Amino acid sequence: MASLLQPDRVLYLVHGEKKIRSPLSTLYFCRYCSDLRSLECVSHEVDSHYCPSCLENMPSAEAKLKKNRCANCFDCPCCMHTLSTRATNIPAPLPDDPSKTAMKKAYYLACGFCRWTSRDVGMADKSVASGGWQEPENPHTQRINKLIEYYQQLAQREKLDRDRKKLARRRPYMPLAFSQHTIHVVEKYGLGTRLQRQRPGAPITSLAGLSLKEGEDQKEMKIEPAQALDEVEPLPEDCYTRPINLPEVTTLRQRLLQPDIQPAGASQLHPKHKHLLIKRSLRCRKCEHNLSKPEFNPTSIKFKIQLVAVSYIPEVRIMSIPNLRFQKECQVLLTLTNPVENITHVNLVGCEEGDPEDINSTAKVMVPTMELVLAGKDAAAEYDELAEPQDFQDDPDVVAFRKSNKIGFFIKVVPQREEDGDVTVSFKIRHDFRNLAAPIRPSEEGDAPTEAVWLTHHVELSLGPLVA
Amino acid sequence: MPLFEGLGSGGEKTAVVIDLGAAYTKCGFAGETGPRFIIPSEIQKPGQQQSIKVVQYNINTEELYSNLKEFIHTLYFRHLLVNPRDRRVVIIESILCPSHFRETLTKVFFKQFEVPSVLFAPSHLMSIMSLGINSGLVMDCGYTETLVLPVYECIPILSAWEALPLGGKAIHKELDGLLVEQCTVDSDSSTGQSLPTVVGSIPEEVVEDIKVRTCFVSDLQRGLKIQEAKFNLEGTAERPTPPPDVDYPLDGEKILHIKGPIRDSVMEMLFEQDNEEKSVATLVLDTLVKCPIDTRKVLSENLVIIGGTAMLPGFLHRLLAEIRLLVDKPKYRDALATKSFRLHSPPAKPNCTAWLGGAIFGALQDVLGSRSVSRDYYNQTGRIPDWCSLSSPPPESVYDAGKTPPPLMKRAFSTEK
Numbered sequence: 001m002a003s004l005l006q007p008d009r010v011l012y013l014v015h016g017e018k019k020i021r022s023p024l025s026t027l028y029f030c031r032y033c034s035d036l037r038s039l040e041c042v043s044h045e046v047d048s049h050y051c052p053s054c055l056e057n058m059p060s061a062e063a064k065l066k067k068n069r070c071a072n073c074f075d076c077p078c079c080m081h082t083l084s085t086r087a088t089n090i091p092a093p094l095p096d097d098p099s100k101t102a103m104k105k106a107y108y109l110a111c112g113f114c115r116w117t118s119r120d121v122g123m124a125d126k127s128v129a130s131g132g133w134q135e136p137e138n139p140h141t142q143r144i145n146k147l148i149e150y151y152q153q154l155a156q157r158e159k160l161d162r163d164r165k166k167l168a169r170r171r172p173y174m175p176l177a178f179s180q181h182t183i184h185v186v187e188k189y190g191l192g193t194r195l196q197r198q199r200p201g202a203p204i205t206s207l208a209g210l211s212l213k214e215g216e217d218q219k220e221m222k223i224e225p226a227q228a229l230d231e232v233e234p235l236p237e238d239c240y241t242r243p244i245n246l247p248e249v250t251t252l253r254q255r256l257l258q259p260d261i262q263p264a265g266a267s268q269l270h271p272k273h274k275h276l277l278i279k280r281s282l283r284c285r286k287c288e289h290n291l292s293k294p295e296f297n298p299t300s301i302k303f304k305i306q307l308v309a310v311s312y313i314p315e316v317r318i319m320s321i322p323n324l325r326f327q328k329e330c331q332v333l334l335t336l337t338n339p340v341e342n343i344t345h346v347n348l349v350g351c352e353e354g355d356p357e358d359i360n361s362t363a364k365v366m367v368p369t370m371e372l373v374l375a376g377k378d379a380a381a382e383y384d385e386l387a388e389p390q391d392f393q394d395d396p397d398v399v400a401f402r403k404s405n406k407i408g409f410f411i412k413v414v415p416q417r418e419e420d421g422d423v424t425v426s427f428k429i430r431h432d433f434r435n436l437a438a439p440i441r442p443s444e445e446g447d448a449p450t451e452a453v454w455l456t457h458h459v460e461l462s463l464g465p466l467v468a
Numbered sequence: 469m470p471l472f473e474g475l476g477s478g479g480e481k482t483a484v485v486i487d488l489g490a491a492y493t494k495c496g497f498a499g500e501t502g503p504r505f506i507i508p509s510e511i512q513k514p515g516q517q518q519s520i521k522v523v524q525y526n527i528n529t530e531e532l533y534s535n536l537k538e539f540i541h542t543l544y545f546r547h548l549l550v551n552p553r554d555r556r557v558v559i560i561e562s563i564l565c566p567s568h569f570r571e572t573l574t575k576v577f578f579k580q581f582e583v584p585s586v587l588f589a590p591s592h593l594m595s596i597m598s599l600g601i602n603s604g605l606v607m608d609c610g611y612t613e614t615l616v617l618p619v620y621e622c623i624p625i626l627s628a629w630e631a632l633p634l635g636g637k638a639i640h641k642e643l644d645g646l647l648v649e650q651c652t653v654d655s656d657s658s659t660g661q662s663l664p665t666v667v668g669s670i671p672e673e674v675v676e677d678i679k680v681r682t683c684f685v686s687d688l689q690r691g692l693k694i695q696e697a698k699f700n701l702e703g704t705a706e707r708p709t710p711p712p713d714v715d716y717p718l719d720g721e722k723i724l725h726i727k728g729p730i731r732d733s734v735m736e737m738l739f740e741q742d743n744e745e746k747s748v749a750t751l752v753l754d755t756l757v758k759c760p761i762d763t764r765k766v767l768s769e770n771l772v773i774i775g776g777t778a779m780l781p782g783f784l785h786r787l788l789a790e791i792r793l794l795v796d797k798p799k800y801r802d803a804l805a806t807k808s809f810r811l812h813s814p815p816a817k818p819n820c821t822a823w824l825g826g827a828i829f830g831a832l833q834d835v836l837g838s839r840s841v842s843r844d845y846y847n848q849t850g851r852i853p854d855w856c857s858l859s860s861p862p863p864e865s866v867y868d869a870g871k872t873p874p875p876l877m878k879r880a881f882s883t884e885k
Contacts, residue, residue: 017579043582044541046551067504068549138501140815144824147600147815148499148831155832162838226599228770228810234687235782240732243712249681256492256506262817264781278549 004318012313013357013458016041021360021460027309028291030284031435034453036309037284042291047281050298053082053274057298069273072130076111077254077269083109083118085129109133109271121267136270138260150223311339314346314374314431316459319408323467324363326418331410332463338374338405340434346372347430348411349456357458358426365425366412368398377405415466426460483830484548487560487591487823488573490523491611491636492776494823495543498558498830502816503823505547511538525566532569536576544581552581556840558830560591560822562608562615563624564631567854574852578843585840586852587830592617593624594825595774598814603763604770607752608822609777611636616751620763626855628758630751634738636777640675643683643734647675650730655722666722674718682714682726685735685782688789694733695740735780739790745799749790757803769810776819784811 007023014020014027020038028037049063050056051070058070074083085107092104106125109118118133119125126132248266255262263269282292293305319333338344348367351358373392392402400408415423432452487494489509496503510519522539524532544552557577561570570588577583592606596619603620615631617624652659653666663670686694690708697707710728718724741747746754752771756764773784791809794800816824830836841852 040537040580043553044545045553046545046549049549063549141501143815144501144598144828147598148828150600151597151828151832152834155834159834223600225601226812226814228812230808230810232784232788232811234785235684239684239781240686240690240709240711244682244714246681246714246716251677252680255680259494259504259506259817259820260502262779262819275547276549278545280545 004321009318009462010316011460011462012036012309013460014038014041019357024309024313024315028282029307029309029312030287030289030291031307031312032287032289033284034433034435034455036313036457037291039282041285042282043285045281045283047279047294048296048298049276049278051274052277055298057296058276063276066273068276070276071273073274074109074133074271075257075274076114076116077257077271078116078266079111079114080257081111081113082274083111083271086110087129088125090125107132118271121269123270133271135272136261146223312433313455313457314338314344314429316429316461318461318463321463324413324415324423324463324465326415326466329412329414332413332461333400333408333410334461335406335408336372336374338377341376341378342434343376344374345432346374348372349428349430351426351428351458360424360460361426362417362419362421363413363415363423363425363463365414365427367427368395368409368411370395370398372399372407372409374407375402375405413463418466420465422465423463424460425463426458428456428458430454430456480833481550481555483556483558483836484550485558485560485823485826485830486543487826488523489610489776490521492819493522493539493543494560494820495547496823496827497548498827498836500827501824503820503827506819507543507547509539511535511542523569525569529568529572532572533576536573537580540576540581552577552583555583556585556587556830556836557583558587558589558826558836558840560594560826561588562610563590563592563617563626563629563855564615567857570854571852574841574846578846582843585837585842586846587836587840588852589826589829590617590624591774591822591825593619593622594823594829595772595814595821596622597825597828598816598821599772599812601770601812603766604772604812605752605755605767606772606774607748607778609635609748609773609775609783609818611776614748614751614775614777616755618755618759618763618767620759620767625759625763628755630755630758632746632748632751634748635775636676636679638737639679639734639777640672642737643679643730644670644672644675646730646734647678647724647726650727651725653718653722653724663724667718670718678716678726679734682716683731683734683780685738685780685786686732687782687786688793690732691736691739691786695736698733698736735783738777739786747790749787749794752791753794753800753804756806757800764804765806768804768806769808770812771809772812772814772821774814774818774821778818 007025010023011021012024012027014022014036016038018040020040022038026039028039028042029035030037046060049058049060049068051058051073053073054070056070056072058066075081076083086109087105087107089103090106091101093099093101104127106127107129108123108125110116123133250264250266250269254266254269255264258270258272261268261270279294279298280292281290281294283290290305291307292303295302295304315337317335317337319335321332322330324330336346348369350365350367351361375392394402394407398409400410402408411425411427413423413425431454433455434450434452436450483498485496485498485503487503491509492506493509494503494506496505508519509522511522512519520535522535524535527535544550559573574586577586591608592615595606595608596602596604602622603618605616605618607614607616613631613633613635615629617626617629619625647670648663651663653661653663655661655666658666685691693706693708707729711731713728714726714731716724716726738748741750756768759767773787778784788809788811792807795804795807795809814821814824846852
């Protein structure tokens with residue numbers, strides 16, 4: 001039954017800031033901390049940028065300059081599909097002989113999905129295949145840059161004031177002339193109460209009181225404050241009588257793709273460069289080692305570092321479930337797979353009463369008490385016919401079958417609750433782990449094998465509903 | 469773009485500016501002229517077709533934390549494409565944002581993404597920054613509500629705030645009701661069916677699209693006549709000729725016939741005065757009345773309208789006309805001496821103005837650091853200061869959002885059916 005192999009049937013518990021239960025296939029294993037990590041307890045970082053249509057890698061400096069957009073690829077403003085460049089031949093006069101005309105190639109952009117072309121918005125055909133298309137500029141760019149420069153001057157003044165106040169020593173209070181007292185008061189309390197002490201998080205007073213005064217410093221910039229208008233343009237008269245041509249009016253989504261202009265008419269929709277995608281790398285928060293680092297090349301799906309949990313932790317899977325009846329003991333067949341190449345010893349321990357991690361189980365479970373031995377994963381095993389079958393003394397009541405690095409074993413389940421819902425059992429799995437990442441000590445004792453560390457994981461199984 | 473863009477004077481990277489609205493989120497980098505992306509504030513859970521709104525104030529902390537975490541994850545790794553650890557964050561927020569939401573958002577940023585610092589900037593104040601003036605009366609017409617806050621000499625006059633739940637959400641509800649009541653759908657098998665029998669219920673995105681593409685705000689004279697015809701107290705009022713009908717395609721096969729009268733009358737709900745005589749236009753005047761007398765003239769001549777709902781065609785013209793009409797009414801004539809009203813046009817679209825102000829502020833690397841809440845400060849104190857509870861944390865009972873929902877602002881004359 002394929003539903004038994006669904007990933008969320010078997011959940012492993014991750015000890016992080018929050019206890020997270022998730023299938024082993026979604027977890028990572030930090031072999032420096034020797035602990036499981038889930039996506040929520042690792043920090044994500046941007047590794048490299050690439051364009052999804054031309055699959056070209058972009059160094060991050062260039063990506064920042066190009067505002068994370070590809071230089072060659074465009075998106076259709078109507079349907080957001082990738083635009084393709086098409087060429088036509090147009091007659092054009094030769095540069096040296098105006099009377100003769102020769103065929104020249106002209107390029108335009110077209111969408112294969114919604115049939116939009118760059119000619120629909122009035123963009124002239126270009127003579128070069130790529131690099132000729134410009135995006136329209138924001139008309140307010142100059143004004144905004146001026147505003148930023150003006151405010152930067154104010155900010156600099158505020159910073160100087162702040163630094164000066166910090167460095168200036170407070171004069172000790174001297175019961176002298178009144179004028180000196182006032183100087184002292186002004187210095188102690190600042191310029192009146194308008195400039196409060198800049199407490200972090202206090203509501204911003206936005207550089208209050210720091211407007212540039214007249215004639216102070218000729219080199220400083222003045223900004224023209226924006227002029228308010230008395231009248232606003234009303235709606236055109238034909239708005240009330242003209243029937244709307246719906247395809248001519250842009251939808252909200254199309255408008256929001258171009259935040260600077262947000263055109264209302266479809267004849268002003270210009271194509272935008274395609275947005276890049278990133279490859280992400282993951283890092284353990286505790287030891288700052290990389291858990292997952294993808295390849296640089298966008299066309300490659302491999303990883304440089306790939307510390308996924310399925311390649312270090314034995315995986316439990318459900319093989320078959322009999323009919324589960326309330327308060328009746330049933331035998332469930334599970335499989336245990338060994339991902340590493342050396343022999344692994346596994347102990348299963350049931351959860352004790354009052355275990356804080358055991359919150360979901362609705363049935364009592366009896367796990368085999370003896371130690372299970374798993375053979376190492378041998379990639380060449382299926383091709384090697386002369387291999388001697390390894391001899392493990394298996395108790396047939398416990399171990400149902402053994403196949404290379406996998407064994408099937410029985411557990412006994414007694415459902416305790418009669419309610420609707422899945423029967424859930426949990427137990428702890430204890431296995432030995434050889435840490436190959438540990439630094440190689442200089443061999444004083446000759447050939448010291450790497451020590452095995454015993455790791456314990458809490459596993460929860462969802463066995464399905466009760467049968468009446 | 470300044471020539472030295474991208475390097476920074478001290479090598480510090482440009483900050484990330486995020487405006488987390490109830491309907492749309494604007495995100496981008498400081499120092500730029502517009503947000504990089506305007507995306508809906510929703511997340512999609514695998515297996516569920518309906519997307520979940522991120523900005524909800526009534527859900528419990530756990531769910532809000534995981535929603536926000538997922539949303540900000542897509543913001544950083546799908547749209548902004550930068551490492552969260554490297555850049556400071558400027559968050560544009562509404563001053564009426566509940567402390568619970570703010571605290572959860574801060575926790576997501578500091579604990580999950582480990583940003584160096586966070587700055588919460590009020591949206592009304594930031595809009596003033598985008599204009600280069602020091603005072604202004606800012607009205608934010610958003611999705612959940614319309615909020616007016618005056619700012620005088622760069623300080624918000626907090627006691628004079630006014631708000632009404634008349635925003636995109638109310639318009640969508642009204643429009644949905646009108647469509648269900650009055651419009652017919654043609655499908656390939658039948659014509660002229662009423663809407664609920666064919667489709668069931670229209671998803672909100674479709675209603676929003678209908679609003680954006682077909683509806684508009686009539687000017688003052690026409691609007692008043694439409695309102696009279698609707699209430700029809702004397703029985704003689706005649707409605708001005710409606711605009712033509714629109715055939716709107718739904719799902720490819722079905723066509724929804726939108727009646728002409730809906731197109732111009734649905735927006736009247738913003739300007740109809742309810743039993744308390746409040747409308748979007750009276751908010752401005754009520755705020756002015758609450759402000760100190762000396763500030764009123766400056767404020768009335770520096771009106772700034774921001775927010776997505778203000779982008780409806782004809783809205784600004786109608787708003788100014790309504791304000792000028794109302795200021796002559798007896799209620800305000802004696803209270804307000806100033807009669808001149810002027811409107812600013814910021815260097816950005818109204819839905820990005822607050823973001824632009826935040827981007828300008830975020831570009832000031834000299835002061836951004838000192839005014840932000842750093843990660844060390846948050847780790848030490850465990851909370852972020854809020855204007856309503858600067859030193860002591862709010863009482864725990866506020867956080868049990870599941871038990872008693874906070875009282876929502878209801879209009880006296882409600883359009884809920």
